[in-house]
Amino acid sequence: MRAVVFKGVGQIAVEDRPVPKIIQPTDAILKVKCSAICGSDLHWYRGHMSLPTGFIPGHEFVGVVNEVGNDVKDIYVGDTVVASFSAQCGNCFYCKKRMTSCCPSNFLFGNSADSRSIDGGQAEYVRVPYADATLVRAPTSIPENMLVLMGDIFPTGYFAASRFLKHVPEQERRQTSVAVVGCGPVGICAIATALHWCDTVFAIDMVPERLAEAERLGAKPLLLTADPAATIMAATGNRGVDVALEIVGTPDALYLCLDLVRPFGSISSVGVQTAPLKLDGPSIYGKNITIAWGKCPVRGIFDEALDCLVKVQNKVAFLCSRTMKMEDSVEAYKLFNERKAHKIILTL
Amino acid sequence: MRAVVFKGVGQIAVEDRPVPKIIQPTDAILKVKCSAICGSDLHWYRGHMSLPTGFIPGHEFVGVVNEVGNDVKDIYVGDTVVASFSAQCGNCFYCKKRMTSCCPSNFLFGNSADSRSIDGGQAEYVRVPYADATLVRAPTSIPENMLVLMGDIFPTGYFAASRFLKHVPEQERRQTSVAVVGCGPVGICAIATALHWCDTVFAIDMVPERLAEAERLGAKPLLLTADPAATIMAATGNRGVDVALEIVGTPDALYLCLDLVRPFGSISSVGVQTAPLKLDGPSIYGKNITIAWGKCPVRGIFDEALDCLVKVQNKVAFLCSRTMKMEDSVEAYKLFNERKAHKIILTL
Structure with missing residues (x-):
């Protein structure tokens, strides 16, 4: 598959990578429809945060479920879904209290800081741990091209x-x-x-x-x-x-x-x-x-945040107006880094 | 009247002072029944907080209303009352929101730090500004000897x-x-x-x-x-x-x-x-x-705090068990400073 890869400070490339596979029975594999570049991606792109190279960035993405592990119960192949910027177990003390950003078993997409970082969604496919607790089926109350906002920034x-x-x-x-x-x-x-x-x-x-x-x-x-x-x-x-x-x-x-x-x-x-x-x-x-x-517990507050986005969608729609092809990510990151776009959505 | 007076670090005296008079039409004068020594009195007694000498300490006191100004509406001569540790206007933005500790027109009893400090209740009489907004009539739900706790610490x-x-x-x-x-x-x-x-x-x-x-x-x-x-x-x-x-x-x-x-x-x-x-x-x-x-808005939360004190009064009654005569305040402060009593109530 094609994927954006971090190559060093100020450098990304679009390369061939193996399609990810189910590792845990609670995983799902998505075929990505779109992913966004987020302001926090500039932390590693600019070198403010020093990360090992080689990972696939992207913690805001929407896709179609391509494969699910044996223990996935609520998400089905063919569902269009959005992920929260980190995956969480759904069963721990924090997840049950909707404080999902403090789940000790979480995984952060699109990062390589530590063992809790995994490849992200700026690629054709992405592996999503704890699919039931991390993915939400696309609601019909907002246009699909705005759904990517629900992964993090909204x-x-x-x-x-x-x-x-x-x-x-x-x-x-x-x-x-x-x-x-x-x-x-x-x-x-x-x-x-x-x-x-x-x-x-x-x-x-x-x-x-x-x-x-x-x-x-x-x-x-x-x-x-x-x-x-x-x-x-x-x-x-x-x-x-x-x-x-x-x-x-x-x-x-x-x-x-x-x-x-x-x-x-x-x-x-x-x-x-x-x-x-x-x-x-x-x-x-x-x-x-x-x-x-503190950090937003995206999955924990998803429903109430979505209720609000439905009401204010016309005001924030402009954040989704800039779309580029993932193949052109080198240029997209450059424009984003130079603040020539407030948000860029990469499509496949 | 007799009054406790701050004479310098580690020194108080019981002296004769003029009985306070009504200054503002919203004032009341109380005949004090009892006042307490509070842990925060040790700040100036020990010199951790450097204050000009000569003031009458005491921000926790219970008394009987002896005189009221012409604009006092809800407090009557003869009422047994407790004051909050600072007097507040009752009419400003903060007082109306029950955030009485941030009233910009407040006066702190028993202090001399600045122009918003006034003589306190370790005396036979005390002047209380904004009597309607500062004094509460003694509730019947707790014994009168515990009422002094409602001025600050409870x-x-x-x-x-x-x-x-x-x-x-x-x-x-x-x-x-x-x-x-x-x-x-x-x-x-x-x-x-x-x-x-x-x-x-x-x-x-x-x-x-x-x-x-x-x-x-x-x-x-x-x-x-x-x-x-x-x-x-x-x-x-x-x-x-x-x-x-x-x-x-x-x-x-x-x-x-x-x-x-x-x-x-x-x-x-x-x-x-x-x-x-x-x-x-x-x-x-x-x-x-x-x-x-932040500082407790005593008057703003008085009713809910009193509801709680009514329920837990047996547990905290021991805080009121040590009583001494105001005339013996030199000894009382000495004992309190040496942590030989957790709370001392001065009676007249």
Whole structure:
């Protein structure tokens, strides 16, 4: 089969690889229909994350089930399915509580960091462990070309926005103010979710094009370099926002959220934090701040995220507008790395 | 009137002071019945917090209303009342949302840190600003000698324990495991609250006498120096507890909570954090941790905390067993500072 392969920093190639086989009886093999390049793929492409070469990337993919192991019960050959960005067992303490991102038996697609990393979906075929607990049959409520968003970025944006907002009593939700730090594709999905519930969403980024997209959704765009805290304080009676979303993954983005949020406010941080965080004890205590960190449990929240995507699909459809052939992946990665496309979907 | 007065590090005196007068029409003057010495009074007594001398301490007190200003509507002369540890306006954004600890117009009793500090209740009389929003008439559901607990430590312990536990679905609550780091009087109140809901509560401290008290309540005592994390991991299938409570106010206590809590777990931190906190970004992201910091909004949660105290009063009654005369406060502070009493109630 043809597959994208990581060859070294800034280098991928499209090569011939053996078609994957069923290894465990809970596996399925998919014939891939499409896969997406995600912002987190740039971590290894740019060398910010140093990974052994040779793996097949891609943790957002949609395909048709081609083969299933003997223990697969709920997924059938011929089903069109989407996978979550990591495979999870479905049976452990965390999976049963829908905290699937913390399943200790999970496998991350499209990575080679450790023994829990497996080849991904930027290929003609992909092996999916724990098929019953990892794959979801294509719902009819969204167009198939948007389904790839449900593998990672839409649920992640939804998770960022919903963690605190869904606990705000319904009659107070529209008046709840939100700041979103980071307006890449996940930020856009978070903004669309937040605007579905709240009237006032501030969008902060340093890329004007991203801010323009956020503004088209209905958010108030604030350039990072133009003192967004001052604007937000002026707009909120000098209090700050009720909820801030950190979608960048740097300490500075989290510190900005701490400045933007009001006393007794909440911060939801889904950016991949890779550095130490230094927090000021007295001010975080004095402000009664709550911070929730972490990776989205895509499979655990799939149904509620999908319900939301159905409602906001027109707003985020533009994320799926750029399609290229998988054979042209070298060019696709180059364009994506140069930020000439916010999302590229590779088709076969 | 007679009053306790802060004279310098390690020194208080009982002196004559003028009886306070109504200053604002929303004030009330109480004739004090009793006031308590709180662990946080040791901050200035020991000099850990450097405060100007001359103020009257005491932020936990019960009294009878002696006089009210013209704008006081709900509190009457002759009422027996308890105050929250700080006075709040009752009308602002935060007060209306029951986040009374963040009222920007608040006054802290028994302190001299800044212009928002006022004389406290370790005296014959005390002036209470915003009487309607600060005082609560003595409920009949608990004995009057326990009412002083409702000024600070019981609501604070309740707040620590309830912040996350009250959102756990009822059918899962008994199986939820909790670790409490710090078993002073607030810790005891948190343990009593947690045990009211959950079967498994680990109590961690370095003082064996405190652990013995926690054990009598039904908690599992773990000496800080005897690797509590190892015991907790072994007892929880190597996962960690669902919820950890930080009731000390040091970075190390918070870091211990991070070690004790399971992935997707929550930490409630009510200890007064006075130093920088250094968190490991990758592990706090990877573990999907949520931390809520901050000061208890005593008045905002008074009713629910009282409901809980009514139910657990027999367990925490021992905190009110040590009574001394206010005239003997020099000795009382000395005993309290030497940890020869966990709580001392000064009577008039």
